[in-house]
Each structure stands twice: as C-alpha cells, then as structure tokens.
Amino acid sequence: MRLKLSELAAAAGCVLAPEDDRDMTAVATDSRAVRPGTLFVCLAGEHVDGHDYALKAQEAGATAILGTRAPQAMPAGLQVPYLRAEDAVKALGRMAALWRDRCAGVKVIAVTGTAGKTTVKELLAQTLALAGKTARNAANLNNQIGLPLSLLAADGDEAFWVMEVGISHEGDMDELGEIVRPDMALILNAGAGHTEGLGARGVAWHKARLLHYVPRDGVCLISADYPDLVREARAVRGDLLYFTAEGRPLRFGGTSAGSEGERGRYRLNLDGRACDVLAPFRGGYGAENCIAVAAAATLLGLAPETIVRGLSGAELPAQRFVRKQVGPWRVIDDTYNANPLSMRRMLDAAAELAGGEGGSFIAVLGEMRELGDLAAPEHERLGRHLAELRPDAIFWKGGQAEAVRAGLERGGYAGPFHAPADAGEFCALLGNMGKGTGRGGLVLFKGSRGNALEEWLSALQDAAEQRGM
Numbered sequence: 001m002r003l004k005l006s007e008l009a010a011a012a013g014c015v016l017a018p019e020d021d022r023d024m025t026a027v028a029t030d031s032r033a034v035r036p037g038t039l040f041v042c043l044a045g046e047h048v049d050g051h052d053y054a055l056k057a058q059e060a061g062a063t064a065i066l067g068t069r070a071p072q073a074m075p076a077g078l079q080v081p082y083l084r085a086e087d088a089v090k091a092l093g094r095m096a097a098l099w100r101d102r103c104a105g106v107k108v109i110a111v112t113g114t115a116g117k118t119t120v121k122e123l124l125a126q127t128l129a130l131a132g133k134t135a136r137n138a139a140n141l142n143n144q145i146g147l148p149l150s151l152l153a154a155d156g157d158e159a160f161w162v163m164e165v166g167i168s169h170e171g172d173m174d175e176l177g178e179i180v181r182p183d184m185a186l187i188l189n190a191g192a193g194h195t196e197g198l199g200a201r202g203v204a205w206h207k208a209r210l211l212h213y214v215p216r217d218g219v220c221l222i223s224a225d226y227p228d229l230v231r232e233a234r235a236v237r238g239d240l241l242y243f244t245a246e247g248r249p250l251r252f253g254g255t256s257a258g259s260e261g262e263r264g265r266y267r268l269n270l271d272g273r274a275c276d277v278l279a280p281f282r283g284g285y286g287a288e289n290c291i292a293v294a295a296a297a298t299l300l301g302l303a304p305e306t307i308v309r310g311l312s313g314a315e316l317p318a319q320r321f322v323r324k325q326v327g328p329w330r331v332i333d334d335t336y337n338a339n340p341l342s343m344r345r346m347l348d349a350a351a352e353l354a355g356g357e358g359g360s361f362i363a364v365l366g367e368m369r370e371l372g373d374l375a376a377p378e379h380e381r382l383g384r385h386l387a388e389l390r391p392d393a394i395f396w397k398g399g400q401a402e403a404v405r406a407g408l409e410r411g412g413y414a415g416p417f418h419a420p421a422d423a424g425e426f427c428a429l430l431g432n433m434g435k436g437t438g439r440g441g442l443v444l445f446k447g448s449r450g451n452a453l454e455e456w457l458s459a460l461q462d463a464a465e466q467r468g469m
Contacts, residue, residue: 001025001099001152005064005081008039011098012091014083017071024063027095027152029145034060042067043088043145050088054078066091089144093179096148100181103156107300110180112165112173112207113188113223115342116289117142119281120188122317124293125162127310131302132159139317140336142166147176160300165210168198168370173206177213184219185210186296189288190229191341204228211236219299223288224248243295245287252298254291256284259356262323266290268304275304277311281321283349321346326457327464328440329430330359335445335453338368340378343446344385350444351389359441360392362430364456366447367398376403383407391415392441393433395426398451423459430460 005024009016025037031053034040040057042050042065054065055075066083067074074082085091100108109128111121118140125136135154137146142164154161163180167173190204198206204226211220211233222233224242233240243252253269257276264282268275268291279290290311297307316322322333332353334346347363354361363386371378379400384407386394393416396404401419408417420426430443447453 001027001154001156003095003099003102005039005083007098008095009083012066012083012085012094014066014085014091016081016083018081020064020081022063027092027149028057028062029092029149031057031060031062034062036061036063038062039064039066039083041088041092042069044068051075092148093144093175096151097179097181099152099154099156100179103154103158103161106154106156106158106161107184108161108163108180108182109184109186109296109300110163110165110177110182110210111186111188112167112210114191114203114207114339115189115345116285117164117166117188118317118336119320120186120289120292121162121164123279123289123311123314124186124296125160126314127293127297127302127307128160128162128300130306130310131300134158134160134162136162137164140164140166143168144172144175148179151180167206170198170200170206173209174212177210181213181215182210182218183215184221184296184299185214186221186292187211187223187229187233188292189223189341190226190232191339202228202232204232208232208236221292221296221299223292224250225288241295241299243291245284245291252291252295254287254294256287268294268307270294270298270304270307273304275308277308279311280314280316281349282353283345285345285349321349326443326461329362329460329464330440330442331457331460332442332444332446333454333457335447335457336449338366338446338448340368340371340382343368343382346444346446347385347389350442351391354442360433361389362393362395362433362441362443363389363391364395364426364443364445364453365397366451366453367396367400369398369448369450375400379403380407380410383409383413384411387411387413393418395420395429395456397447397453397456423456426456427459427463431463 005020024039027039028034029041034057040062051067064081125134128134135158137150165176190207220240224244225246244250245254257265257267263278264286294307324331380403383404387408396419445453445457
C-alpha cells in the first residue's frame, strides 16, 4: 500500500490533527507489527484496548495513529498525527476500499463458502502465482478487520488478489462486499455453518449476497452441487458459471480417481479438455476443491498444464488435513475449525484413508459451535453419520455429547465413546488402546476453534516423545 495520510483520513471520514500529507505504506492493528510508515489503528476488544498501545506503536515507528477516543483522552506523549473516527473498524474498511479503487488493474477474486474456503483460497493463490504476482489473505484474516488489513497489505503491482470472505452474522457479506468488490466471486459451497447468526434467511442466501458486488462484466462462479445455493444465486443474477464435483455435464467438472500414496488423484474436465492432477488431500471433498480452483484459474487465462502444476505442487494451510506420525499413530490434524459440512467430509476422507492403509480408525472430535437452534439436531446427525463409518473409538471434547450419543445409538454404533476430562486422561485412554496390539492406527483430530483440540494433539505428541514411541 502507498497512500497519503490525508487521503486515508478523507476516505475514512476521520478528523486529522494536525494536517499531514506524508505517505503511508502499511496499516496495523497490532503494535508488534508496526514499522516506519505504518498507520496504527486502535481497536477496542473484549480484553485489550488498542488505544493503550498507541505509545508503543509510536516507539516502534508508527507514522500516525487512528482511534475513537477524543485527542485529550489519548495517552500523554503522543506526538504523531492522530486520526479520530467514530468507528475504527468501519474506518479501516473505507481505507481498504480506497486502496482497492486505486488498484483497478489487479484482478480481485473473492472466495467464500461454508467448508474449505481457506484451502481453496490458498491453492488458487499458489496456482495463480505461476502466472503472475499474487497477494492473498494471511491465514484466514477474512472478516471486517482481517479482509481490509489483507487488502492494505498488498503492494498494488500484483496481477491477482485472492481474498477469502468469511461471514457469521446478518449484514456481514454486504459490509465485506462493499470493500472487496471482486472481479470474480467464487462460491465453493453452502451448508450449515454459523447458523446462530445466519439461520433466519439461510446460509446460501447470505453467501449469494457476494454476487451483488461483482461488476456486470465480472465472473460469478458457483458450485452446481448445492440446490439452495443455486436457487439463491439465480435470484441475484442470471450470468452465472458453474462447476461440479458430482458428474453433471457442465463446462467444469471434477471427480475423484483414486490415490497415490498420501495424495489424491482427480480427473478434471476444463472446458472440454480432460486432465489428471495429484493434489495434497484425499477423498471426494478434494474433487470440489480441485475443480473450483481449476475452473477459476481457467477463466483467468491459465492453461491446463499450468493449473495441473499449481495444484500438484500446492501446500495445504496449517491445521487442515496435515498428516504426521505421532508414536504408533498416523494422525490427521484438521483442528482449525469445524461445521457439519466440513466435519462429515473430513470423517469420510479419514475413514477412506484408514480403510486403505489398514489398522484402526479413531475419531477425536470437538463440538461444532455457533449453530444456534440447529446445534442439537446437527450433532445428532453427526452421530448417525459416525455410526455408518464404524470407527474403532470416538473421543469427544466440548458440549453436545449427549446429542452425538443419541445419534450413535440410533445408528447402531456399539463402540467406545469417551469424553475425557482433560488431555492427560485422553492420552491415557488412547495409549491403552494401542497396548497389546503392537501398532496404532489412524487418528483424526477435528473440532471447532473454541475446543482447542490442538492441545490434546500436542499432549499426545509430548507423551509419545517421553515414552520414546
């Protein structure tokens, strides 16, 4: 980013004192990320108030400070220009919108969906990088704070910006859509997720709101495999393009075609041209990821051979289908987050992998949060799905354990279901399962962010190291 402080103040509707026209090259909300040329934005959170870190930001080289406090209420000793806003988050969004306007030559792709959007964003960005300089959100900085910061972190000389858009409440997509205004919208899927905040009109309706912010000459790329999503997208506009992972006769289609080692093989149809790709995941859900990336890249001008090279060499983000060996256990770390759609997909992929490799299959799962009134029925449904997969054992962390139990019982599952009190009890129970067999099995870790299942995984790794397993 390179914008004048006065331009940022005007775009954000801030009062700037004193007047200053110097160039700004970065925006940060964490004082530890400040460098010379940075505008430090003070955000007041539940536990930390950024205004209290204004002096630290100044010491680190911040060129200006933005906050909501009156100037006289700011810490004594503040010497850099101060921008006062009514709402710091909205001001941040308006500044990002200004930078997006200035970078009209960049192709902006917005990725949204219920499950897999971070993975698809990463794989698409890595693939497009073979054709030109590409910027993307770091991790999943995809909300009203993370998305503007991601846009403002871009240099402006890129060929592509691949931006993940995440929503959890009414109105989120409209706020984010006004900021990003993508040249291409890619809607991966729509299922139960954040229904506590999105349940009234349905998740698909909220996802389809993104299409309102694509210009008439832009591209709207939608999965054809979700009837609710197709219906809601068609209600917004008619010039939709579709992809499928379910064998429909469409311009873009993908299917799973087996595996080679730890990688899945997928057959893609790209506008009439068939090609195979080895990608860093397994199972049917990977076909959706691959064809979504390949369809978007094709429409952006990449050749099939470049797309195959990009997908084959791509690396998955952390805590998403990361495979590792922990003592006798083959572990899949997918601890980052979970909703009903992503949970079922990952369970299916893990069960398929366990069946192919032999040995036991153990599911270490956590509560799926932010489901509102759908929480109990969705967890009961999860239990029934688990019963169909017949894991050798299930470990559960968090709430809704009884709903999962009820689903397991209705599905006829008679295997062990544990709800350990802590990481130590979990390690002890899992360790006992491996005794006497001489081998472990495949263990899937997956749950919503609030469960912090990575703590159990870390404890298991520590125990394995201590025992020399």
